[in-house]
Amino acid sequence: MNAIPSNYSNQIPFHIAIDFVIFGYDEEELKLLAAKRQSTDDHQQWSLIRGFLFKNEHLEQAAARIFKEIMGHSSAHLEQLHTYSNPDYESGTYIISVVYYAIIRLSDQNKKLPKDLDAKWFNLKEIQELIFDPENIIDKAIQDLQEHAKTIPIGITLLPDKFTLTQLQAMYEAILQKKLDRGNFRKNILSVELLEKLDEKDKTGSRKGAWYYSFNENKFNNLIDNGVLIKISL
Amino acid sequence: MNAIPSNYSNQIPFHIAIDFVIFGYDEEELKLLAAKRQSTDDHQQWSLIRGFLFKNEHLEQAAARIFKEIMGHSSAHLEQLHTYSNPDYESGTYIISVVYYAIIRLSDQNKKLPKDLDAKWFNLKEIQELIFDPENIIDKAIQDLQEHAKTIPIGITLLPDKFTLTQLQAMYEAILQKKLDRGNFRKNILSVELLEKLDEKDKTGSRKGAWYYSFNENKFNNLIDNGVLIKISL
DNA sequence: ACAAAAGTGTTGCTACTACACCCATGG
DNA sequence: CCATGGGTGTAGTAGCAACACTTTTGT
Numbered sequence: 307m308n309a310i311p312s313n314y315s316n317q318i319p320f321h322i323a324i325d326f327v328i329f330g331y332d333e334e335e336l337k338l339l340a341a342k343r344q345s346t347d348d349h350q351q352w353s354l355i356r357g358f359l360f361k362n363e364h365l366e367q368a369a370a371r372i373f374k375e376i377m378g379h380s381s382a383h384l385e386q387l388h389t390y391s392n393p394d395y396e397s398g399t400y401i402i403s404v405v406y407y408a409i410i411r412l413s414d415q416n417k418k419l420p421k422d423l424d425a426k427w428f429n430l431k432e433i434q435e436l437i438f439d440p441e442n443i444i445d446k447a448i449q450d451l452q453e454h455a456k457t458i459p460i461g462i463t464l465l466p467d468k469f470t471l472t473q474l475q476a477m478y479e480a481i482l483q484k485k486l487d488r489g490n491f492r493k494n495i496l497s498v499e500l501l502e503k504l505d506e507k508d509k510t511g512s513r514k515g516a517w518y519y520s521f522n523e524n525k526f527n528n529l530i531d532n533g534v535l536i537k538i539s540l
Numbered sequence: 541m542n543a544i545p546s547n548y549s550n551q552i553p554f555h556i557a558i559d560f561v562i563f564g565y566d567e568e569e570l571k572l573l574a575a576k577r578q579s580t581d582d583h584q585q586w587s588l589i590r591g592f593l594f595k596n597e598h599l600e601q602a603a604a605r606i607f608k609e610i611m612g613h614s615s616a617h618l619e620q621l622h623t624y625s626n627p628d629y630e631s632g633t634y635i636i637s638v639v640y641y642a643i644i645r646l647s648d649q650n651k652k653l654p655k656d657l658d659a660k661w662f663n664l665k666e667i668q669e670l671i672f673d674p675e676n677i678i679d680k681a682i683q684d685l686q687e688h689a690k691t692i693p694i695g696i697t698l699l700p701d702k703f704t705l706t707q708l709q710a711m712y713e714a715i716l717q718k719k720l721d722r723g724n725f726r727k728n729i730l731s732v733e734l735l736e737k738l739d740e741k742d743k744t745g746s747r748k749g750a751w752y753y754s755f756n757e758n759k760f761n762n763l764i765d766n767g768v769l770i771k772i773s774l
Numbered sequence: 775a776c777a778a779a780a781g782t783g784t785t786g787c788t789a790c791t792a793c794a795c796c797c798a799t800g801g
Numbered sequence: 802c803c804a805t806g807g808g809t810g811t812a813g814t815a816g817c818a819a820c821a822c823t824t825t826t827g828t
Contacts, residue, residue, distance in 0.1 A: 320554045320593075322636060359554075361634065365625040389623040389638050391599040400595065402556060402636070404623050472780075489782070490818065512779035513826040539817075706807075723809070724791070746806040747799035773790075 322359035323403045324369050327387070327447040328376075330427055331464045332412035333473070336480045338433045338444065339376075342424040352436045354405075354443070355425065369406045376423060377416060382408040383460050387447055407447040409481075411464045430483075448483075455481045456538050458500060462521045470508050470516035471495065478540060486540060494538050500526050556593035557637045558603050560610075561621070561681040564661055565698045566646035567707070570714045572667045572678065573610075576658040586670045588639075588677070589659065603640045610657060611650060616642040617694050621681055641681040643715075645698045664717075682717075689715045690772050692734060696755045704742050704750035705729065712774055720774060728772050734760050 328339040340352040357372030359365065366384070374380045387405040410416055412427070419425050428436065434444065454460050461477050475491050495501065500522050507515035529536060562573040574586040591606030593599065599620070608614045621639040644650055646661070653659050662670065668678065688694050695711050709725050729735065734756050741749035763770060 320556055320636075322554055359625075363625075365623065365636075368625075386622060388620060389599065391593075391597075391602075402554075402599075470780090487818070487820085488780085489820085492781075494817090509826095513777085513828085514780050514824070515826080516780055704807090721792070722807085723793085726808075728790090743799095747801085748797065748805085748807050749799085750807055 319399055321399055321401045323401050324357050324359060324365070324372055325403050325405045325443070326355040326357075326369075326373065326376075327405065327407035327444055328355060328373075329407065329409040329447075329451065330412040330416065331409065331477060331480055333476065334480070335429060336483070337412065337427040337429055339419075339425055339427055340433055340437055342426075352426075352428075352433070353438060355423075356403075359404075365404060369404075373406075373408060376420065376425075377410065378418075378420075379415075381463060382410045383463060384408050385450065385454065387443070387450060390441060390443075405443055405447075407451060409451060409460060409464065452482055456540060457536055458498065458538060459521070459523070459526055462523075468504055468506065468518040468520050470511065470518060471501075472511060472516055474501075474519070482540060491540070494540065498536055498538055500536070553633055555633055555635045557635050558591050558593060558599070558606055559637050559639045559677070560589040560591075560603075560607065561639065561641035561678055562589060562607075562610075563641065563643040563681075563685065564646040564650065565643065565711060565714055567710065568714070569663060570717075571646065571661040571663055573653075573659055573661055574667055574671055576660075586660075586662075586667070587672060589657075590637075593638075599638060603638075607640075607642060610654065610659075611644065612652075612654070615697060616644045617697060618642050619684065619688065621677070621684060624675060624677075639677055639681075641685060643685060643694060643698065686716055690774060691770055692732065692772060693755070693757075693760055696757075702738055702740065702752040702754050704745065704752060705735075706745060706750055708753070716774060725774070728774065732770055732772055734770070 326339075330337040330339060339355060341355050343351055343353045355372075355376055357368065357375070359368045363371070365386070369384050369386075370380055373382060373384060384406050385408070387407055390403045390405065392401065417427070430444075430448070437444070451460070455478065461474070461481065464477050465473055471492055474495065475486055475488065478491070479486055501519045502522055504518040504520060506518045508518055509515040526536070560573075564571040564573060573589060575589050577585055577587045589606075589610055591602065591609070593602045597605070600618070603618050603620075604614055607616060607618060618640050619642070621641055624637045624639065626635065651661070664678075664682070671678070685694070689712065695708070695715065698711050699707055705726055708729065709720055709722065712725070713720055735753045736756055738752040738754060740752045742752055743749040760770070
């Protein structure tokens with residue numbers, strides 16, 4: 307049962323694709339990266355970003371490699387979502403697609419994409435109409451992202467090292483796609499005690515100025531290592 | 541980017557394995573099915589149940605087929621967990637392993653396993669020591685199962701068509717691995733209004749007798765179809 | 775002085791926990 | 802008549818949502 311059946315080898319030309327749902331956050335709203343398909347069908351011209359697994363490469367390695375090829379750097383949170391057996395029958399071969407999602411900060415450099423890749427950032431409503439997604443992969447990715455966001459650190463990479471609570475709240479609102487109460491948000495997020503108030507204010511947003519905070523990553527990692535699961539109520 | 545790279549075809553002999561974490565519930569505790577490995581290493585002699593994907597077969601089809609080959613029937617809730625790139629390098633080929641988990645009722649017939657399959661039911665503590673599981677697949681499966689159990693219907697297949705609330709509670713306690721308060725459990729489970737009290741009592745458990753209940757599957761499916769997510773607090 | 779965003783405090787409610795308390799009945 | 806599990810009621814509380822209120826400062 308455990309061994310590979312005889313005559314199984316080389317009979318099946320599986321191709322292992324890695325598809326990406328890449329979210330981008332630009333201090334305003336959540337965007338999604340899609341690439342133009344090399345397809346003749348006009349109705350299905352946009353698709354998720356895709357790459358292929360190489361021999362002797364782990365899935366996570368391949369995911370990181372492909373992501374870097376697209377974005378030029380590797381600072382993103384990658385998370386495996388699900389595996390599908392036939393999202394695409396191109397050229398008649400059997401493609402297994404392992405879907406990952408990533409979320410990155412849309413700084414100026416990230417907005418530049420490789421020229422050979424015909425891809426574009428869309429807002430979420432826009433893309434749902436343009437993309438061929440019978441499995442609702444995007445919805446699943448959003449749901450998974452929202453769930454994960456409640457364990458704090460995903461979002462941290464979406465903001466500068468120092469940030470105001472208002473910025474942090476805006477980020478959560480973009481991910482969760484709903485407005486949050488200011489007072490309650492502050493109480494909740496500060497009660498976790500992973501944010502540290504700095505001695506500096508951001509005066510660009512208001513007359514009064516908002517205190518900068520930073521995320522204590524060491525403290526967070528210690529908690530994780532000790533098996534403590536942080537949950538913030540949003 | 542989207543097309544399969546030229547010269548990619550047939551270069552990589554991937555094997556797509558489907559590994560199963562199969563939970564069994566026998567009205568008492570949660571068990572796990574493991575098979576004897578055909579390995580020379582004594583320390584790693586038990587492993588998850590494994591099968592392989594055939595050509596032109598969907599992942600879900602393959603999972604159902606393999607499950608049926610093992611258990612003799614197909615009445616189980618199957619759920620995809622995660623995909624790993626090298627849980628096993630047997631015979632030097634590259635195995636991609638898609639892990640599913642299933643949970644079934646350990647009735648008398650289910651306890652009988654195919655003779656050609658050298659497998660056994662273990663309790664959870666036991667197996668964690670005997671199995672080679674560097675990725676903590678089993679823990680992940682348990683967590684996922686516990687999370688899913690809160691949306692009710694998984695557990696229903698683990699009980700007869702009519703069951704007492706005490707039986708139901710025992711099932712949840714087995715899955716969640718903790719004791720629940722009787723009064724609170726009843727209030728919660730009945731507040732969902734998917735259980736219907738029958739006119740019959742089970743007198744085997746107590747002098748007083750406990751009312752039988754049945755699960756209203758139609759009502760549940762209607763709710764699901766309308767996008768209503770049921771959550772019970774346990 | 776006032777607008778506008780930052781930050782704090784208060785109130786009411788919901789839902790959960792942890793029990794205590796009855797009920798029915800076979801022996 | 803009492804032991805045993807079935808079934809119900811309730812007080813106390815933690816945590817949340819909603820909203821009002823205060824603070825600061827550039828113009």
